[in-house]
Amino acid sequence: MDKEIFDFFNTDLQFIHxxxxxxxxxxxxxxxxxxxxxxxxxMPSYVRPREILDSVMDAQNGDTITISVMxxxxxxxxxxxxxxxxxxxxxxxxxxxxxxxxxxxxxxxDYWMExxxxxxxxxxxxxxxxxxxxGAIINHPDFIETPENAEKIPTHQAIYPSGEGLxxxxxxxxxxxxxxxxxxxxxxxxxxxxxxxxxxALEHVHFPETNEDLAPNSTYVAKLAYCELFxxxxxxxxxxxxxxxxxxxxxxxxxxHDLMTNFYNILPFKLTNAQQRTxxxxxxxxxxxxxxxxxxxxxxxSGKTMVACAAAVKMAESGAQSVLLAPTxxxxxxxxxxxxxxxxKLGLVCDILTGRDKGVARREKLISLKSGRTKVAIxxxxxxxxxxxxxxxxxxxIDEQHRFxxxxxxxxxxxxxxxxxxALSATPIPRTLSMTVYGDxxxxxxxEKPAGRIPIKTTKLPVERVNALIERIAPQIQNGAxxxxxxxxxxxxxxxxxxxxxxRFEELNKHFHGTGLCHGQMDKKLxxxxxxxxxxxxxxxxxxxxxxxVEVGIDVPSATIMVIENAERFGLxxxxxxxxxxxxxxxxxxxILLYGxxxxxxxxxxxxxxxxxxxGFVIAEQDLMMRGxxxxxxxxQSGWIQYHFVNYxxxxxxxxxxxxxxxxxxxxxxxxxxxxxYIFDCSTMAGA
Ligand code: ADP
Ligand code: MG
Numbered sequence: 021m022d023k024e025i026f027d028f029f030n031t032d033l034q035f036i037h038x039x040x041x042x043x044x045x046x047x048x049x050x051x052x053x054x055x056x057x058x059x060x061x062x063m064p065s066y067v068r069p070r071e072i073l074d075s076v077m078d079a080q081n082g083d084t085i086t087i088s089v090m091x092x093x094x095x096x097x098x099x100x101x102x103x104x105x106x107x108x109x110x111x112x113x114x115x116x117x118x119x120x121x122x123x124x125x126x127x128x129x130d131y132w133m134e135x136x137x138x139x140x141x142x143x144x145x146x147x148x149x150x151x152x153x154x155g156a157i158i159n160h161p162d163f164i165e166t167p168e169n170a171e172k173i174p175t176h177q178a179i180y181p182s183g184e185g186l187x188x189x190x191x192x193x194x195x196x197x198x199x200x201x202x203x204x205x206x207x208x209x210x211x212x213x214x215x216x217x218x219x220x221a222l223e224h225v226h227f228p229e230t231n232e233d234l235a236p237n238s239t240y241v242a243k244l245a246y247c248e249l250f251x252x253x254x255x256x257x258x259x260x261x262x263x264x265x266x267x268x269x270x271x272x273x274x275x276x277h278d279l280m281t282n283f284y285n286i287l288p289f290k291l292t293n294a295q296q297r298t299x300x301x302x303x304x305x306x307x308x309x310x311x312x313x314x315x316x317x318x319x320x321x322s323g324k325t326m327v328a329c330a331a332a333v334k335m336a337e338s339g340a341q342s343v344l345l346a347p348t349x350x351x352x353x354x355x356x357x358x359x360x361x362x363x364x365k366l367g368l369v370c371d372i373l374t375g376r377d378k379g380v381a382r383r384e385k386l387i388s389l390k391s392g393r394t395k396v397a398i399x400x401x402x403x404x405x406x407x408x409x410x411x412x413x414x415x416x417x418i419d420e421q422h423r424f425x426x427x428x429x430x431x432x433x434x435x436x437x438x439x440x441x442x443a444l445s446a447t448p449i450p451r452t453l454s455m456t457v458y459g460d461x462x463x464x465x466x467x468e469k470p471a472g473r474i475p476i477k478t479t480k481l482p483v484e485r486v487n488a489l490i491e492r493i494a495p496q497i498q499n500g501a502x503x504x505x506x507x508x509x510x511x512x513x514x515x516x517x518x519x520x521x522x523x524r525f526e527e528l529n530k531h532f533h534g535t536g537l538c539h540g541q542m543d544k545k546l547x548x549x550x551x552x553x554x555x556x557x558x559x560x561x562x563x564x565x566x567x568x569x570v571e572v573g574i575d576v577p578s579a580t581i582m583v584i585e586n587a588e589r590f591g592l593x594x595x596x597x598x599x600x601x602x603x604x605x606x607x608x609x610x611x612i613l614l615y616g617x618x619x620x621x622x623x624x625x626x627x628x629x630x631x632x633x634x635x636g637f638v639i640a641e642q643d644l645m646m647r648g649x650x651x652x653x654x655x656x657q658s659g660w661i662q663y664h665f666v667n668y669x670x671x672x673x674x675x676x677x678x679x680x681x682x683x684x685x686x687x688x689x690x691x692x693x694x695x696x697x698y699i700f701d702c703s704t705m706a707g708a
Contacts, residue, residue: 021212022695025219028201029057029699036197043190049540050183056198057699060222061664063241064178067228070145072175075115076156079148082618086145086163086173089113091136096129104523106159109136111144119156135164143170162188178228184540184567195226214692218247225665236670244665249678251696257682266438267309275337279366283333286365287326294468295323299330301464302442306334312440318466319636320600321473324444327466328417329359331442336368336395340414343397345404347420349374350548354575355419356398363396373399373408410435417442446597446636467637476582476603478631480613480624483585489612490531493581497532502554502579503563504601508586524585525565538566554579568598577605587613588623592643595630664700 033054034044044054051058070086071079079085089111097107107129109121121144123132136142146161163173180191202219211219224233224240232238236245291299298316305312318324332342344359346352356372363370371394373385388394392411397403416439443461481489493503505528507521521539529535536550554564555576582602587595595613603609613627629642666674687693 031056046185064180069176075113081150084147122159145173236667245671246674251700253678253682254687254693279337292468294466298464302331311438315443315461316464320446322466332396335415340412342415344417368395370396375402413439415440419444476609478611480627483614497562503581505565505583532563534560535563536561580607580609582611585614588615588619596639
């Protein structure tokens with residue numbers, strides 16, 4: 021029973037009609053996975069009505085409308101005297117009121133003109149904007165249909181949180197196909213009742229009719245939230261039992277070398293009290309007969325890496341190996357650059373292993389790991405590829421732990437003999453929740469920054485004042501400051517996203533020659549190259565314009581200015597993370613939050629929180645109170661929200677119910693609970 025549905029869940033999205041490998045990898049970026057299941061767990065964030073109007077005069081700026089228009093003329097776009105102009109299709113509605121359709125992507129010019137031939141009626145649907153210069157405009161309509169096909173345009177539409185290169189149309193197409201297959205293939209003859217009910221709830225959530233249907237307390241969302249909580253809580257309960265029954269043989273092993281004294285001697289700075297306390301807590305765990313499972317929470321810049329280092333060195337005293345797992349190549353490289361010199365001084369072999377290592381070089385690294393010669397291995401999930409063997413893996417350190425999926429985590433555990441686990445996270449969980457979220461993990465908190473850090477000055481500014489801002493930062497750039505300039509993703513249209521970053525880049529490049537650009541549609545290698553150039557102290561690249569693809573932990577000490585556009589669209593925790601990329605050196609750093617015209621009073625209030633405090637815990641708490649899940653950008657990266665359907669604020673009673681249900685002695689034999697654990701990928705923190 022249920023085997024087929026799990027096979028279907030695990031199907032790669034590229035096998036869905038119309039998807040293919042390129043789109044599948046874009047889905048991977050947004051969903052954090054590329055299986056049908058990953059798609060199913062991705063809930064729409066709201067429902068957009070597409071009001072059918074007779075005239076643009078009946079609409080307001082920003083409305084999403086569907087309207088019949090007659091195509092009047094075409095104005096070919098392109099680049100004229102260095103200025104980029106969009107392609108314009110001039111139309112008129114039934115009352116002869118003008119409406120211009122604009123396309124920025126010049127590549128598809130003929131295609132658009134063919135779809136909108138002069139002298140014909142078309143039904144179009146999209147977001148309407150009014151400007152003084154051009155009147156009514158729709159940029160990149162979501163739908164263009166002939167009058168006969170008008171019913172192909174939905175009257176309301178589920179809008180999914182998206183990313184670069186994925187349109188809402190693609191989401192709808194994939195969703196429709198997935199549910200068609202579900203209807204066709206799965207029924208009471210091959211699927212359990214629990215599973216069928218679960219699928220039914222998913223279907224309701226993926227085909228919402230109103231925003232109520234997506235509210236936390238609507239029947240189906242609440243049902244899915246309960247399933248998710250039950251999965252987590254049962255995993256936590258099982259893990260607690262397993263861990264208590266395991267013995268950590270290493271704890272009893274004798275120390276062979278004395279490395280810690282040396283370690284403290286070669287440190288270029290004095291550890292903060294909080295760092296020292298955390299290290300002590302870890303060392304006490306090492307002595308215990310059960311494997312360690314500890315989470316270190318500390319704000320960006322609080323010095324978690326050094327704590328991890330100390331743990332690895334201590335491990336090496338007994339001859340055991342440690343791995344430090346980073347979420348990306350770039351971060352692994354940065355860790356390696358810092359940790360390797362320290363290990364050298366201590367006489368410890370430290371190595372790096374990422375997906376880039378190939379051939380002979382890789383084989384040599386593997387031999388060194390297998391022989392036990394390499395004591396500290398830094399890398400990405402490549403560290404846990406099937407052919408990687410360890411002689412005596414004692415400690416697994418996971419940086420930015422929320423970014424790893426369960427498969428990797430299970431793989432890690434299996435490489436060692438009940439290794440100790442140490443997770444590092446920069447995103448604090450409000451203390452009220454940490455028990456329910458992390459359950460059986462012990463938590464150390466680094467609530468202190470290294471001495472001499474100058475607090476970042478944070479201000480907010482309406483985007484109209486951007487020229488004044490450019491003038492203000494110019495002299496600082498002259499003096500050697502580096503600037504991160506982050507533009508957001510817009511969920512509906514990848515083109516206008518790219519435009520946002522692209523046009524800001526062009527603008528800034530005029531002022532600051534050699535500005536870099538980095539976005540998700542670029543080849544990853546090129547992206548890494550740009551990032552590395554920016555990080556290089558001596559490069560001419562002073563300003564880096566990017567979307568949020570720039571990694572969380574990247575360390576550029578000379579970067580002292582962080583500008584975030586449309587800051588109102590990000591979650592507070594995500595903004596705090598972004599801000600943490602400056603203020604790492606000895607210079608005064610600045611964070612400027614630019615907000616758009618449509619910012620709400622609440623939006624301003626949220627930005628004020630950030631201007632007023634630098635305390636990650638306060639911010640996390642406020643973030644939790646001020647937003648609903650999924651409505652803001654960056655929730656994925658923000659770490660402590662790892663739930664798909666659970667809303668921290670609204671589902672507290674469900675937390676308790678799920679906890680009680682999971683206390684059952686036979687919870688490990690409960691098939692449905694096990695299936696849910698698989699679905700929600702949550703053996704993770706629970707380790708089961
Ligand atoms: P995070 O907690 O964000 O991972 P890092 O470990 O990257 O922080 O540390 C940020 C910077 O602070 C690094 O350059 C690191 O060398 C430095 N650092 C760490 N601990 C201290 C300390 N006790 N005193 C001074 N600088 C420190
Ligand atoms: Mg870090």
